[in-house]
Amino acid sequence: MKVRSGMTITFIALGSIILLFLLLPLLKMIFSSSSQTLIDTLLSSEVRDAIWLSVYAALVATTIGLFLGVPLAYLLARLDFGGKRIIESLIDIPIVVPHSAAGIALLFVFGEKFFLGKAFHAIGIDFVDATPGIVIAMLFVSLPFLVDSAKEGFRKVDPRMEKVARTLGASPWQAFFKISLPLAWRSILAGSIMMWARGISEFGAVLILAYHPMVASILVWERFETYGLYWSRPVAVLLILVCLILFLSFRFIGSREKA
Amino acid sequence: MIKIKELWVNLGDFELEGIDLDIQKGEYFIILGPTGAGKTVLLESIAGIYPLKGGKIWLDGREVTRFPAEKRRIGFVYQDYVLFPHLSVKENISFSLKLRKERGEEVEEKVSRMAELLRISHLLGRNPATLSGGEKQKVALARALIIEPNLLLLDEPLSAVDPQNRQDLQREIKRIHHKLGVTTIHVTHDFEEAISLGDRIAVLGEGKLRQVGTAEQIFCYPESEFVAQFTQLNQAKREMLLSMLRVKKSSQGEDSSWAI
Numbered sequence: 095m096k097v098r099s100g101m102t103i104t105f106i107a108l109g110s111i112i113l114l115f116l117l118l119p120l121l122k123m124i125f126s127s128s129s130q131t132l133i134d135t136l137l138s139s140e141v142r143d144a145i146w147l148s149v150y151a152a153l154v155a156t157t158i159g160l161f162l163g164v165p166l167a168y169l170l171a172r173l174d175f176g177g178k179r180i181i182e183s184l185i186d187i188p189i190v191v192p193h194s195a196a197g198i199a200l201l202f203v204f205g206e207k208f209f210l211g212k213a214f215h216a217i218g219i220d221f222v223d224a225t226p227g228i229v230i231a232m233l234f235v236s237l238p239f240l241v242d243s244a245k246e247g248f249r250k251v252d253p254r255m256e257k258v259a260r261t262l263g264a265s266p267w268q269a270f271f272k273i274s275l276p277l278a279w280r281s282i283l284a285g286s287i288m289m290w291a292r293g294i295s296e297f298g299a300v301l302i303l304a305y306h307p308m309v310a311s312i313l314v315w316e317r318f319e320t321y322g323l324y325w326s327r328p329v330a331v332l333l334i335l336v337c338l339i340l341f342l343s344f345r346f347i348g349s350r351e352k353a
Numbered sequence: 354m355i356k357i358k359e360l361w362v363n364l365g366d367f368e369l370e371g372i373d374l375d376i377q378k379g380e381y382f383i384i385l386g387p388t389g390a391g392k393t394v395l396l397e398s399i400a401g402i403y404p405l406k407g408g409k410i411w412l413d414g415r416e417v418t419r420f421p422a423e424k425r426r427i428g429f430v431y432q433d434y435v436l437f438p439h440l441s442v443k444e445n446i447s448f449s450l451k452l453r454k455e456r457g458e459e460v461e462e463k464v465s466r467m468a469e470l471l472r473i474s475h476l477l478g479r480n481p482a483t484l485s486g487g488e489k490q491k492v493a494l495a496r497a498l499i500i501e502p503n504l505l506l507l508d509e510p511l512s513a514v515d516p517q518n519r520q521d522l523q524r525e526i527k528r529i530h531h532k533l534g535v536t537t538i539h540v541t542h543d544f545e546e547a548i549s550l551g552d553r554i555a556v557l558g559e560g561k562l563r564q565v566g567t568a569e570q571i572f573c574y575p576e577s578e579f580v581a582q583f584t585q586l587n588q589a590k591r592e593m594l595l596s597m598l599r600v601k602k603s604s605q606g607e608d609s610s611w612a613i
Contacts, residue, residue, distance in 0.1 A: 252435060254431055254435045255435055255437060257397065257400075257402050257422070257429070258429055258431065258435050258437075258496075259437075259448070260400075260401075260402065260421070260422035260423050261400050261401075261402075261422050261423070261425070261427055261428065261429040261497070261500075262423075262448050262449035262452065262496065262497075262500060263423045263449045263452045263453060263500065264423055264448075264452055265421075265423055268452060272448075272452075273437060276439050277437075277438070277439055
């Protein structure tokens, strides 16, 4: 039998405490709702619409994040330039600021009275109390997860791979799409899943910018405020289950690809 | 042939300066120098990976100084192979052909011909991660040679290979060079390798060319303090290199195809 050191045993004990701390509230909530209550809640169109909107808006935010964030991640991984540290810190700011504050900051730019808000209004896109507002709130708070993960992915790709590809006739675009991107895609996928999951669960920034149409996290809060714990719990359980199922499915797909 | 005139590359903390080279078509040219001399930077600059601060490069009479790497048709092999890990051996070798959108049958034919030349036909379906160092280097060579390069650049191609396979690979490189006659620049810091493979040798030190000549000129008649110190060896090693030189000279005298 393998003999474990005192240190390993202590660390296992300490690790178990924090794991229990994470799991206990989630498990308690999931198992304290009866399956009938969950089915009844799911049959409510208000709940279904809210969950769908959360999933959909987070997906749109992640797609925008992929399109705009992956090139930035590549540049940060490949180039050295003055002010690079500042840009890297800027990207991580949404992780550390309170999300309600982020929502107010976004309102100051995308609100109807402000310049970008006005510009988009002119082409028929409004952000306040509208789905695009939910998307940009999710994009703002969850983008760092994608950019940071993609940047690490690109850093792990030897730049000489691209150099060799160039000598073999690849243009810089072809070297990126045929070499760097496929080699970094697992990190990009992991970052996308994190960004999407973080987007689905976003509350603070969405609350400020677009209370309506209601996403699931806002619905949970509204039911809690209006009707109390009993009515908010099943919606919260469903939201957790949706996040869990999506998260585990994508992780599973990722690990199968690796195998 | 390749002609380089006053090549100047500035990478901020490192500079290559005043490099002049004239390499004949089909020549096997060695660039010898200590670590940090700028050997890899020189090769990468010739390949078009770094923009030149000054100077010009001609390849087969055509000036290619402003050509991007993908337009130069220069094969490049790195010391540690740099195979594409997400592609099979076959896909690595056919990478350039697929970029050029060559027809499927043509790709198959060229890959199988190149694999036969390098004796790696049995490896085509394998993943690069499962190959030995020597096998990886042969795949990297095949990948570089399949573009039918005007010039082949080898960046210390033998140094990551274990000593057992190094001799074999060295022989393979000689054989392939003899067969294809591709003008080759081979970077190394290994004297034996330089003598055994090179038609001529250039010594590079601290970003500058210190001497260009035959192995005999470099090792027996150094023109500068730098080259004299760099090629300084203990008596036993010196004797061995001189005997290598004698063997090479006599075999060249008898037959110019000594390389095989």
